[in-house]
Amino acid sequence: MIDLNRARAETPGVNHVTHFNNAGAALIPQPVLDAVTGHLNLEARIGGYEAEARAADAVGRTYDAVAALLNCRREEVAIVENATVGWDMAFYGLAQTFAAGDRILTSMAEYSSNYIPFLQVAGRTGAVVEAVPNDGHGQLDVDALAGMIDGRVKLIAITHIPTNGGLVNPAAAVGRIARRHGIPYLLDACQTAGQMPIDVDELGCDMLSATGRKFLRAPRGTGFLYVRKTLLERLEPPVLDNHAATWVAPGRYEIHADGRRFENWESNVAAKIGLGVAVDYALGWGLDAIWDRVRNLGDLLRSRIAPLPGYTVRDLGEVRCGIVTFTGPRPPAEIKALLAEQGINVSVTKAASTLLDMNARGLTEMVRASVHYYNTEDEIDRLVEALT
Numbered sequence: 029m030i031d032l033n034r035a036r037a038e039t040p041g042v043n044h045v046t047h048f049n050n051a052g053a054a055l056i057p058q059p060v061l062d063a064v065t066g067h068l069n070l071e072a073r074i075g076g077y078e079a080e081a082r083a084a085d086a087v088g089r090t091y092d093a094v095a096a097l098l099n100c101r102r103e104e105v106a107i108v109e110n111a112t113v114g115w116d117m118a119f120y121g122l123a124q125t126f127a128a129g130d131r132i133l134t135s136m137a138e139y140s141s142n143y144i145p146f147l148q149v150a151g152r153t154g155a156v157v158e159a160v161p162n163d164g165h166g167q168l169d170v171d172a173l174a175g176m177i178d179g180r181v182k183l184i185a186i187t188h189i190p191t192n193g194g195l196v197n198p199a200a201a202v203g204r205i206a207r208r209h210g211i212p213y214l215l216d217a218c219q220t221a222g223q224m225p226i227d228v229d230e231l232g233c234d235m236l237s238a239t240g241r242k243f244l245r246a247p248r249g250t251g252f253l254y255v256r257k258t259l260l261e262r263l264e265p266p267v268l269d270n271h272a273a274t275w276v277a278p279g280r281y282e283i284h285a286d287g288r289r290f291e292n293w294e295s296n297v298a299a300k301i302g303l304g305v306a307v308d309y310a311l312g313w314g315l316d317a318i319w320d321r322v323r324n325l326g327d328l329l330r331s332r333i334a335p336l337p338g339y340t341v342r343d344l345g346e347v348r349c350g351i352v353t354f355t356g357p358r359p360p361a362e363i364k365a366l367l368a369e370q371g372i373n374v375s376v377t378k379a380a381s382t383l384l385d386m387n388a389r390g391l392t393e394m395v396r397a398s399v400h401y402y403n404t405e406d407e408i409d410r411l412v413e414a415l416t
């Protein structure tokens with residue numbers, strides 16, 4: 029059970045806004061804010077490099093916290109600027125070996141920043157991108173995926189929870205297929221991290237990317253990549269610097285054996301510390317408890333919007349998360365603006381972010397209202413009243 033009073037007392041933003049844009053960026057909790065501003069203050073007082081040296085334990089903790097979140101080893105974690113950088117490192121790393129006719133299997137719900145690189149690599153190499161069709165629930169059809177596997181499939185890369193709705197793709201079932209055939213499996217868990225439990229062994233993924241600012245409630249400009257130990261040392265990063273590798277002789281460098289190979293030297297140390305504090309904060313609440321509450325609030329919001337005249341809830345999938353999407357009697361941008369006038373934050377999700385899915389459903393844009401555990405039933409009432 030979530031202690032809602034404590035959750036809200038530790039979230040300064042709830043005194044200013046009714047925040048249903050957690051899939052965009054959630055409200056930062058006080059301990060994260062304190063950690064980030066504390067480190068910035070230290071940088072201002074004693075110097076950036078000196079502050080980092082003094083905060084070495086806190087920076088190191090971020091790796092342990094992410095490892096605990098994912099059930100992996102700290103060496104398998106890279107801390108990067110955002111989910112996209114992490115995902116790119118894995119994908120473009122693997123793509124260095126792709127050749128004409130190799131197949132990349134993905135999901136209908138794939139995010140634009142993943143699909144665009146697929147297309148770029150396909151254009152360069154002659155590899156082909158194929159989206160696994162959805163089943164009757166609107167989620168990735170696991171049987172269809174099993175039927176698509178052959179010796180040319182070089183990668184399965186899917187999105188667990190898409191940017192544009194409540195869908196939770198059957199990522200663990202996909203993992204079992206990937207393992208059975210020894211195919212590398214890259215999972216976009218950007219909207220998953222902090223919203224529901226993640227266990228890379230249960231999911232069976234070899235690589236997983238996520239961001240800090242969404243359901244993990246970390247500062248913007250933070251993210252991470254997990255790469256399974258068995259793949260890590262074989263996966264050459266597409267770009268290198270003097271942090272990812274060491275220049276050991278005039279004509280030679282050595283790439284680090286651990287997740288650092290996917291990082292670069294300069295980083296926002298305060299934000300990196302903040303990410304670790306945010307992950308620990310989420311672990312403190314318990315991901316099972318968070319997931320229970322987020323799912324219940326999401327279902328409640330859907331059940332309240334569905335009967336409103338002129339509104340249609342658009343979420344797909346057998347299991348639905350805290351991301352609620354709908355269309356209404358006015359264009360999504362207008363609904364967003366009208367809600368903003370009442371201090372209610374939602375966002376608009378557009379076709380170009382998830383083009384395969386939106387085209388298949390004949391949608392151009394939707395309102396996205398995403399709940400987190402600190403939202404209240406009263407806030408849902410306010411939102412529904414405003415929509416009405």
Ligand SMILES: Cc1ncc(COP(=O)(O)O)c(C=O)c1O
Pocket residue numbers: 110111112113139141187189190191216218219238239240251
């Ligand atoms: C499903 C999904 N994947 C990836 C991303 C990219 O995350 P980031 O902006 O942290 O790179 C997003 C961002 O909205 C997302 O929703």
